Amino acid sequence: MHMSQDIGVWVAALLTLGIFSFLYRDNPVYKFCEHLFVGVSAGYYVVLTYFSSIKPNLLVPLFGHFVEGRNFLLIIPFVLSLFLFSRFFPKGDWLSRWSIATILGVYPALRITGFGQSDLVQQVGGSILPFWVAGDPLTSLNNTLLVLGLLATLVFFFFSKEHEGAVGGIAKVGVYFLMVSFGASYGYTVMARVSLLVGRVMFLLDNWAGLVRF
């Protein structure tokens, strides 16, 4: 057993244990770690954003290669980016709405076409399946269940009709399918959280305590 000699590993291990101390209860060590984390990650974002977006996609083409291609048009995002900071001045914050307005136009448009194609049209296409596939009773059964489950779920999320009689019965089946899917999500979530713990324990046992090599 060789405890690590590397100060960096010790820093990482102590911060890991500091966060785990929350399990006992909320305490000053945890609070210290949490605030340090928020601060460091915010500082990280600024540096990263400058070097990976603002410098190469705005400053260099705009001020270094102004006349190439359509680079001169980058004056528009340059001005809009400056406008964003107008909200630090009491009377100027209406300017920042112009910048926000460009964002508010682009993202909904991307989502309309993205969701429309892959989550609506494509999903409807994928659900149009034959109930009977010759020589393959299992696929036939699965196709039928998949389509019926989907239709029942859609009926559950149909709000224009009271859930009574036949509609109510179908909606109830829809709920059953939903519950199975939530159970699956539950199982997968358990798996995810346990994995993250396994990862941290591996770090502590291997890199820090030197007990095991993974």
Added chain:
Amino acid sequence: MTVLAVFAAEAGAFPLEAKDTPNDGGKSVTLTWAPPAEHPAHWTLVRRERGGAFAPVATLDGALARYVDEAAALTNGASYEYQLVADPADPPRDSEVSLPVVPSPDWLDSTKANVLVVTGLFFIVLFFTINQAHRGRRWTFRKIPGLVAIEEAIGRATEMGKGVLYIPGVQDIDDIQTIASMILLAQVSRLTAKYETKLSVPTNSPAVYTVADEVVKSGYQDVGRADAYQGDMVRYLTSEQFAYVAAVNGMMLRERPAANLLLGAFFAESLLLAETGHSIGAIQIAGTANVHQMPFFVVACDYTLIGEEYYAASALLSNDALLLGSLKAADTVKLVLIIVIALGCVLATLGNPSLGNWFSTQ
């Protein structure tokens, strides 16, 4: 000898098909060919503008059968001819010269036609129903059990002389789930004002705090109980995720509310909040559109507004023409889709998959 070489080239020549690349922005030609069985190591692709001389465009792997020429030098509307020249040149296996091709841009990407039709139809229905709703049209919608349960829970809190805790999720005010939560909060505050029940609303963002406080204040005014409104009903705790959870759990254990309403966008904190609420025996009603968190609410809460039910509940309470019109439009399209899928499946079973194919974009 010369005669023989020419003859061999003629015999080995294979057709090269050049076409304007479909559904594109122009300046692009798609070339396809069937490479001869014994192809050379490389092809040199040459191109000439009609009447001009051939010049090399690219060196291609000998096994290729398709190439898209997108060179900046191409001009829309000009006419081009292509040829593949074998490299090494011996034995000669050059392709025929392609028929002339004219690259041009397209106005519509035909592979997206199904998306255009479905999206367009949905928006037409949407504008129609919103317009109807603006003119005062109101449709009947089904009861949402979780919504009925909220009133019962507040009633029970009143009987027990305990409070109601309202947690509006952990997203900022620009999130649509938080906005829906504010609509539900308006209704809840009117009820707690009417029943004279204590209401607590811990928030995790200053902006949500501002809006929530305004919503609660006007809720109390709406039912003529402005006097019962207190400034500390809505509080801003902290923006840090787990610190917020710890603080809210602390409130639950101290104040022991009879009803917990968890309505908004929740992430990993869902199970922590629902667990503590369950342990103090509160009636819990949850609503969120975050599918991952649904299971934790379903098992620990008395009622859960599932996904769209949550939005529908807020639309119904808001009496807002935009929201009601949108709800009706989504319902109408769902009904159409149910019919289309059922019909498509029947057709597919009978051996006609055309409806499914039309919807397919892969």
Added chain:
Amino acid sequence: MNLESLSRLDRRWIFLAVGLLVILPLAFGFHIAPVEPSPRSRGFYDAIEKLPEGSTVLLSGDYDPSTIAENYPMHLAAARHLMRRNMKIIALALYPAGPPLTDQVLHLVGAEFGKKEGVDYVNLGYKTGNELVMSSMGSSIPRTFPVDRRGIPVADIPVMKGIHNYEQFSLLVNVSAGFPGTKEWVQQVVSRYHLPMVAGVTAVSAPEYYPYLQTGQLHGLLGGMAGAAEYEALIERPALAMRGMDAQSLAHVFIALMILLGNLAFLGKKPARKA
């Protein structure tokens, strides 16, 4: 101990049990059962296996250290599989804290297979904009990413020669922790530009991608650390994920038992209230 008192158990005892169940198998390394690949992991493996050697692949590592335990092993295994088959890798990350992990994976595996940065692979790094970056790459990758993570202009990077947009890729391999990630790549790229895609995702998000599998929008899916372990088994290169599977198995059994016990304790306390 009767059931009544069981229901009032301090939860920190449960915390302790979970901790021990994870630490002990890792510390003493006993072995419960071998890893059996599922059809979805096999789909992931096959999609890479059937590409011609030397194809160009887009590798997007959209995760950060918070899900490192699930995503890093699959990222590593995918890089090994791709480099073993001599693929050219164009890598990027749309999570701000992702690029250093991509660097780590590519440098580690690149050294194993003697691949050179810039010639055999490149890390384009991060770009703000989430799914907008994906959409913008469809028009022009060099315009969206004028330089790589080290600030080298892409025009000077050999592996980027001839890369204009998604046309030049044979496959998109996505390692994803959530937003932006697999769902957005499917929406903005797979459906629109018809680029074949496989994804390795956190277990939390895995169930919501099943509809994309059935439609062929995804060709394979690794779900969480278990998915990563299955993939490690397929490429016959056991690593972190396979070694975590015993602890994972025990914790799952424990949590299942907790659900059962909790309900027994509850039954003992009072009659069930109707939902």
Added chain:
Amino acid sequence: MKREIPILITLITGLFCLVGFFVPHPFVRLLYDDIQQWVIVIVGATYVLGVANLLRINMHQVSQKSPDWPYKIVLLAGLLGMMAIGFSEGVRYADDGSKFQWMYNRVYSPMSATMFALLAFFIASAAFRAFRIRSFEALLLAIAAFILMIGRVPIGNAIHPIIPAAADWLMEVPQNAAKRGILIGAALGVMATGIRLILGMEKTYGSGEGSS
């Protein structure tokens, strides 16, 4: 004017991006591509704005000696320290041996990875204390969860190969059907909200104070 110009900007950028999906012609595409490039940069600027805001709020809290103010100093030190290291290293900040990467590997990364590892403990405790099977629906949920929890890890296969097979079937048929229903409903919701936003019909609920 103050009101109309932002609505007009949203309308124009939104329509270009919407139409650009269906129309490849350069008449639309040139500006469509430009707008996307611009917004990538503007989004970057909003990140910087967010951090500037964080800085302002925390400095204010420190100067006011509000509760927990010593922790806010920790936060500020982390933020400013990280920025100082990154900008002083310049473009080499991303190199493997840089101080900036040391901070990432030894400070940022371990804490980020541990935050959510806490949930493994909480999920076990919630399983015991707040997973109530009190209806048929909850029973279905529990059964599916059990099959998945056991069937997705090697121990399931060791007990009997039918368990992982059942888990696969469950994922591919019933769970898939329900998830697709949710997916289609959510798509309609996103599309309706999206078009209302682009056309300026959406009430911006408290948007003034929303992002400040």
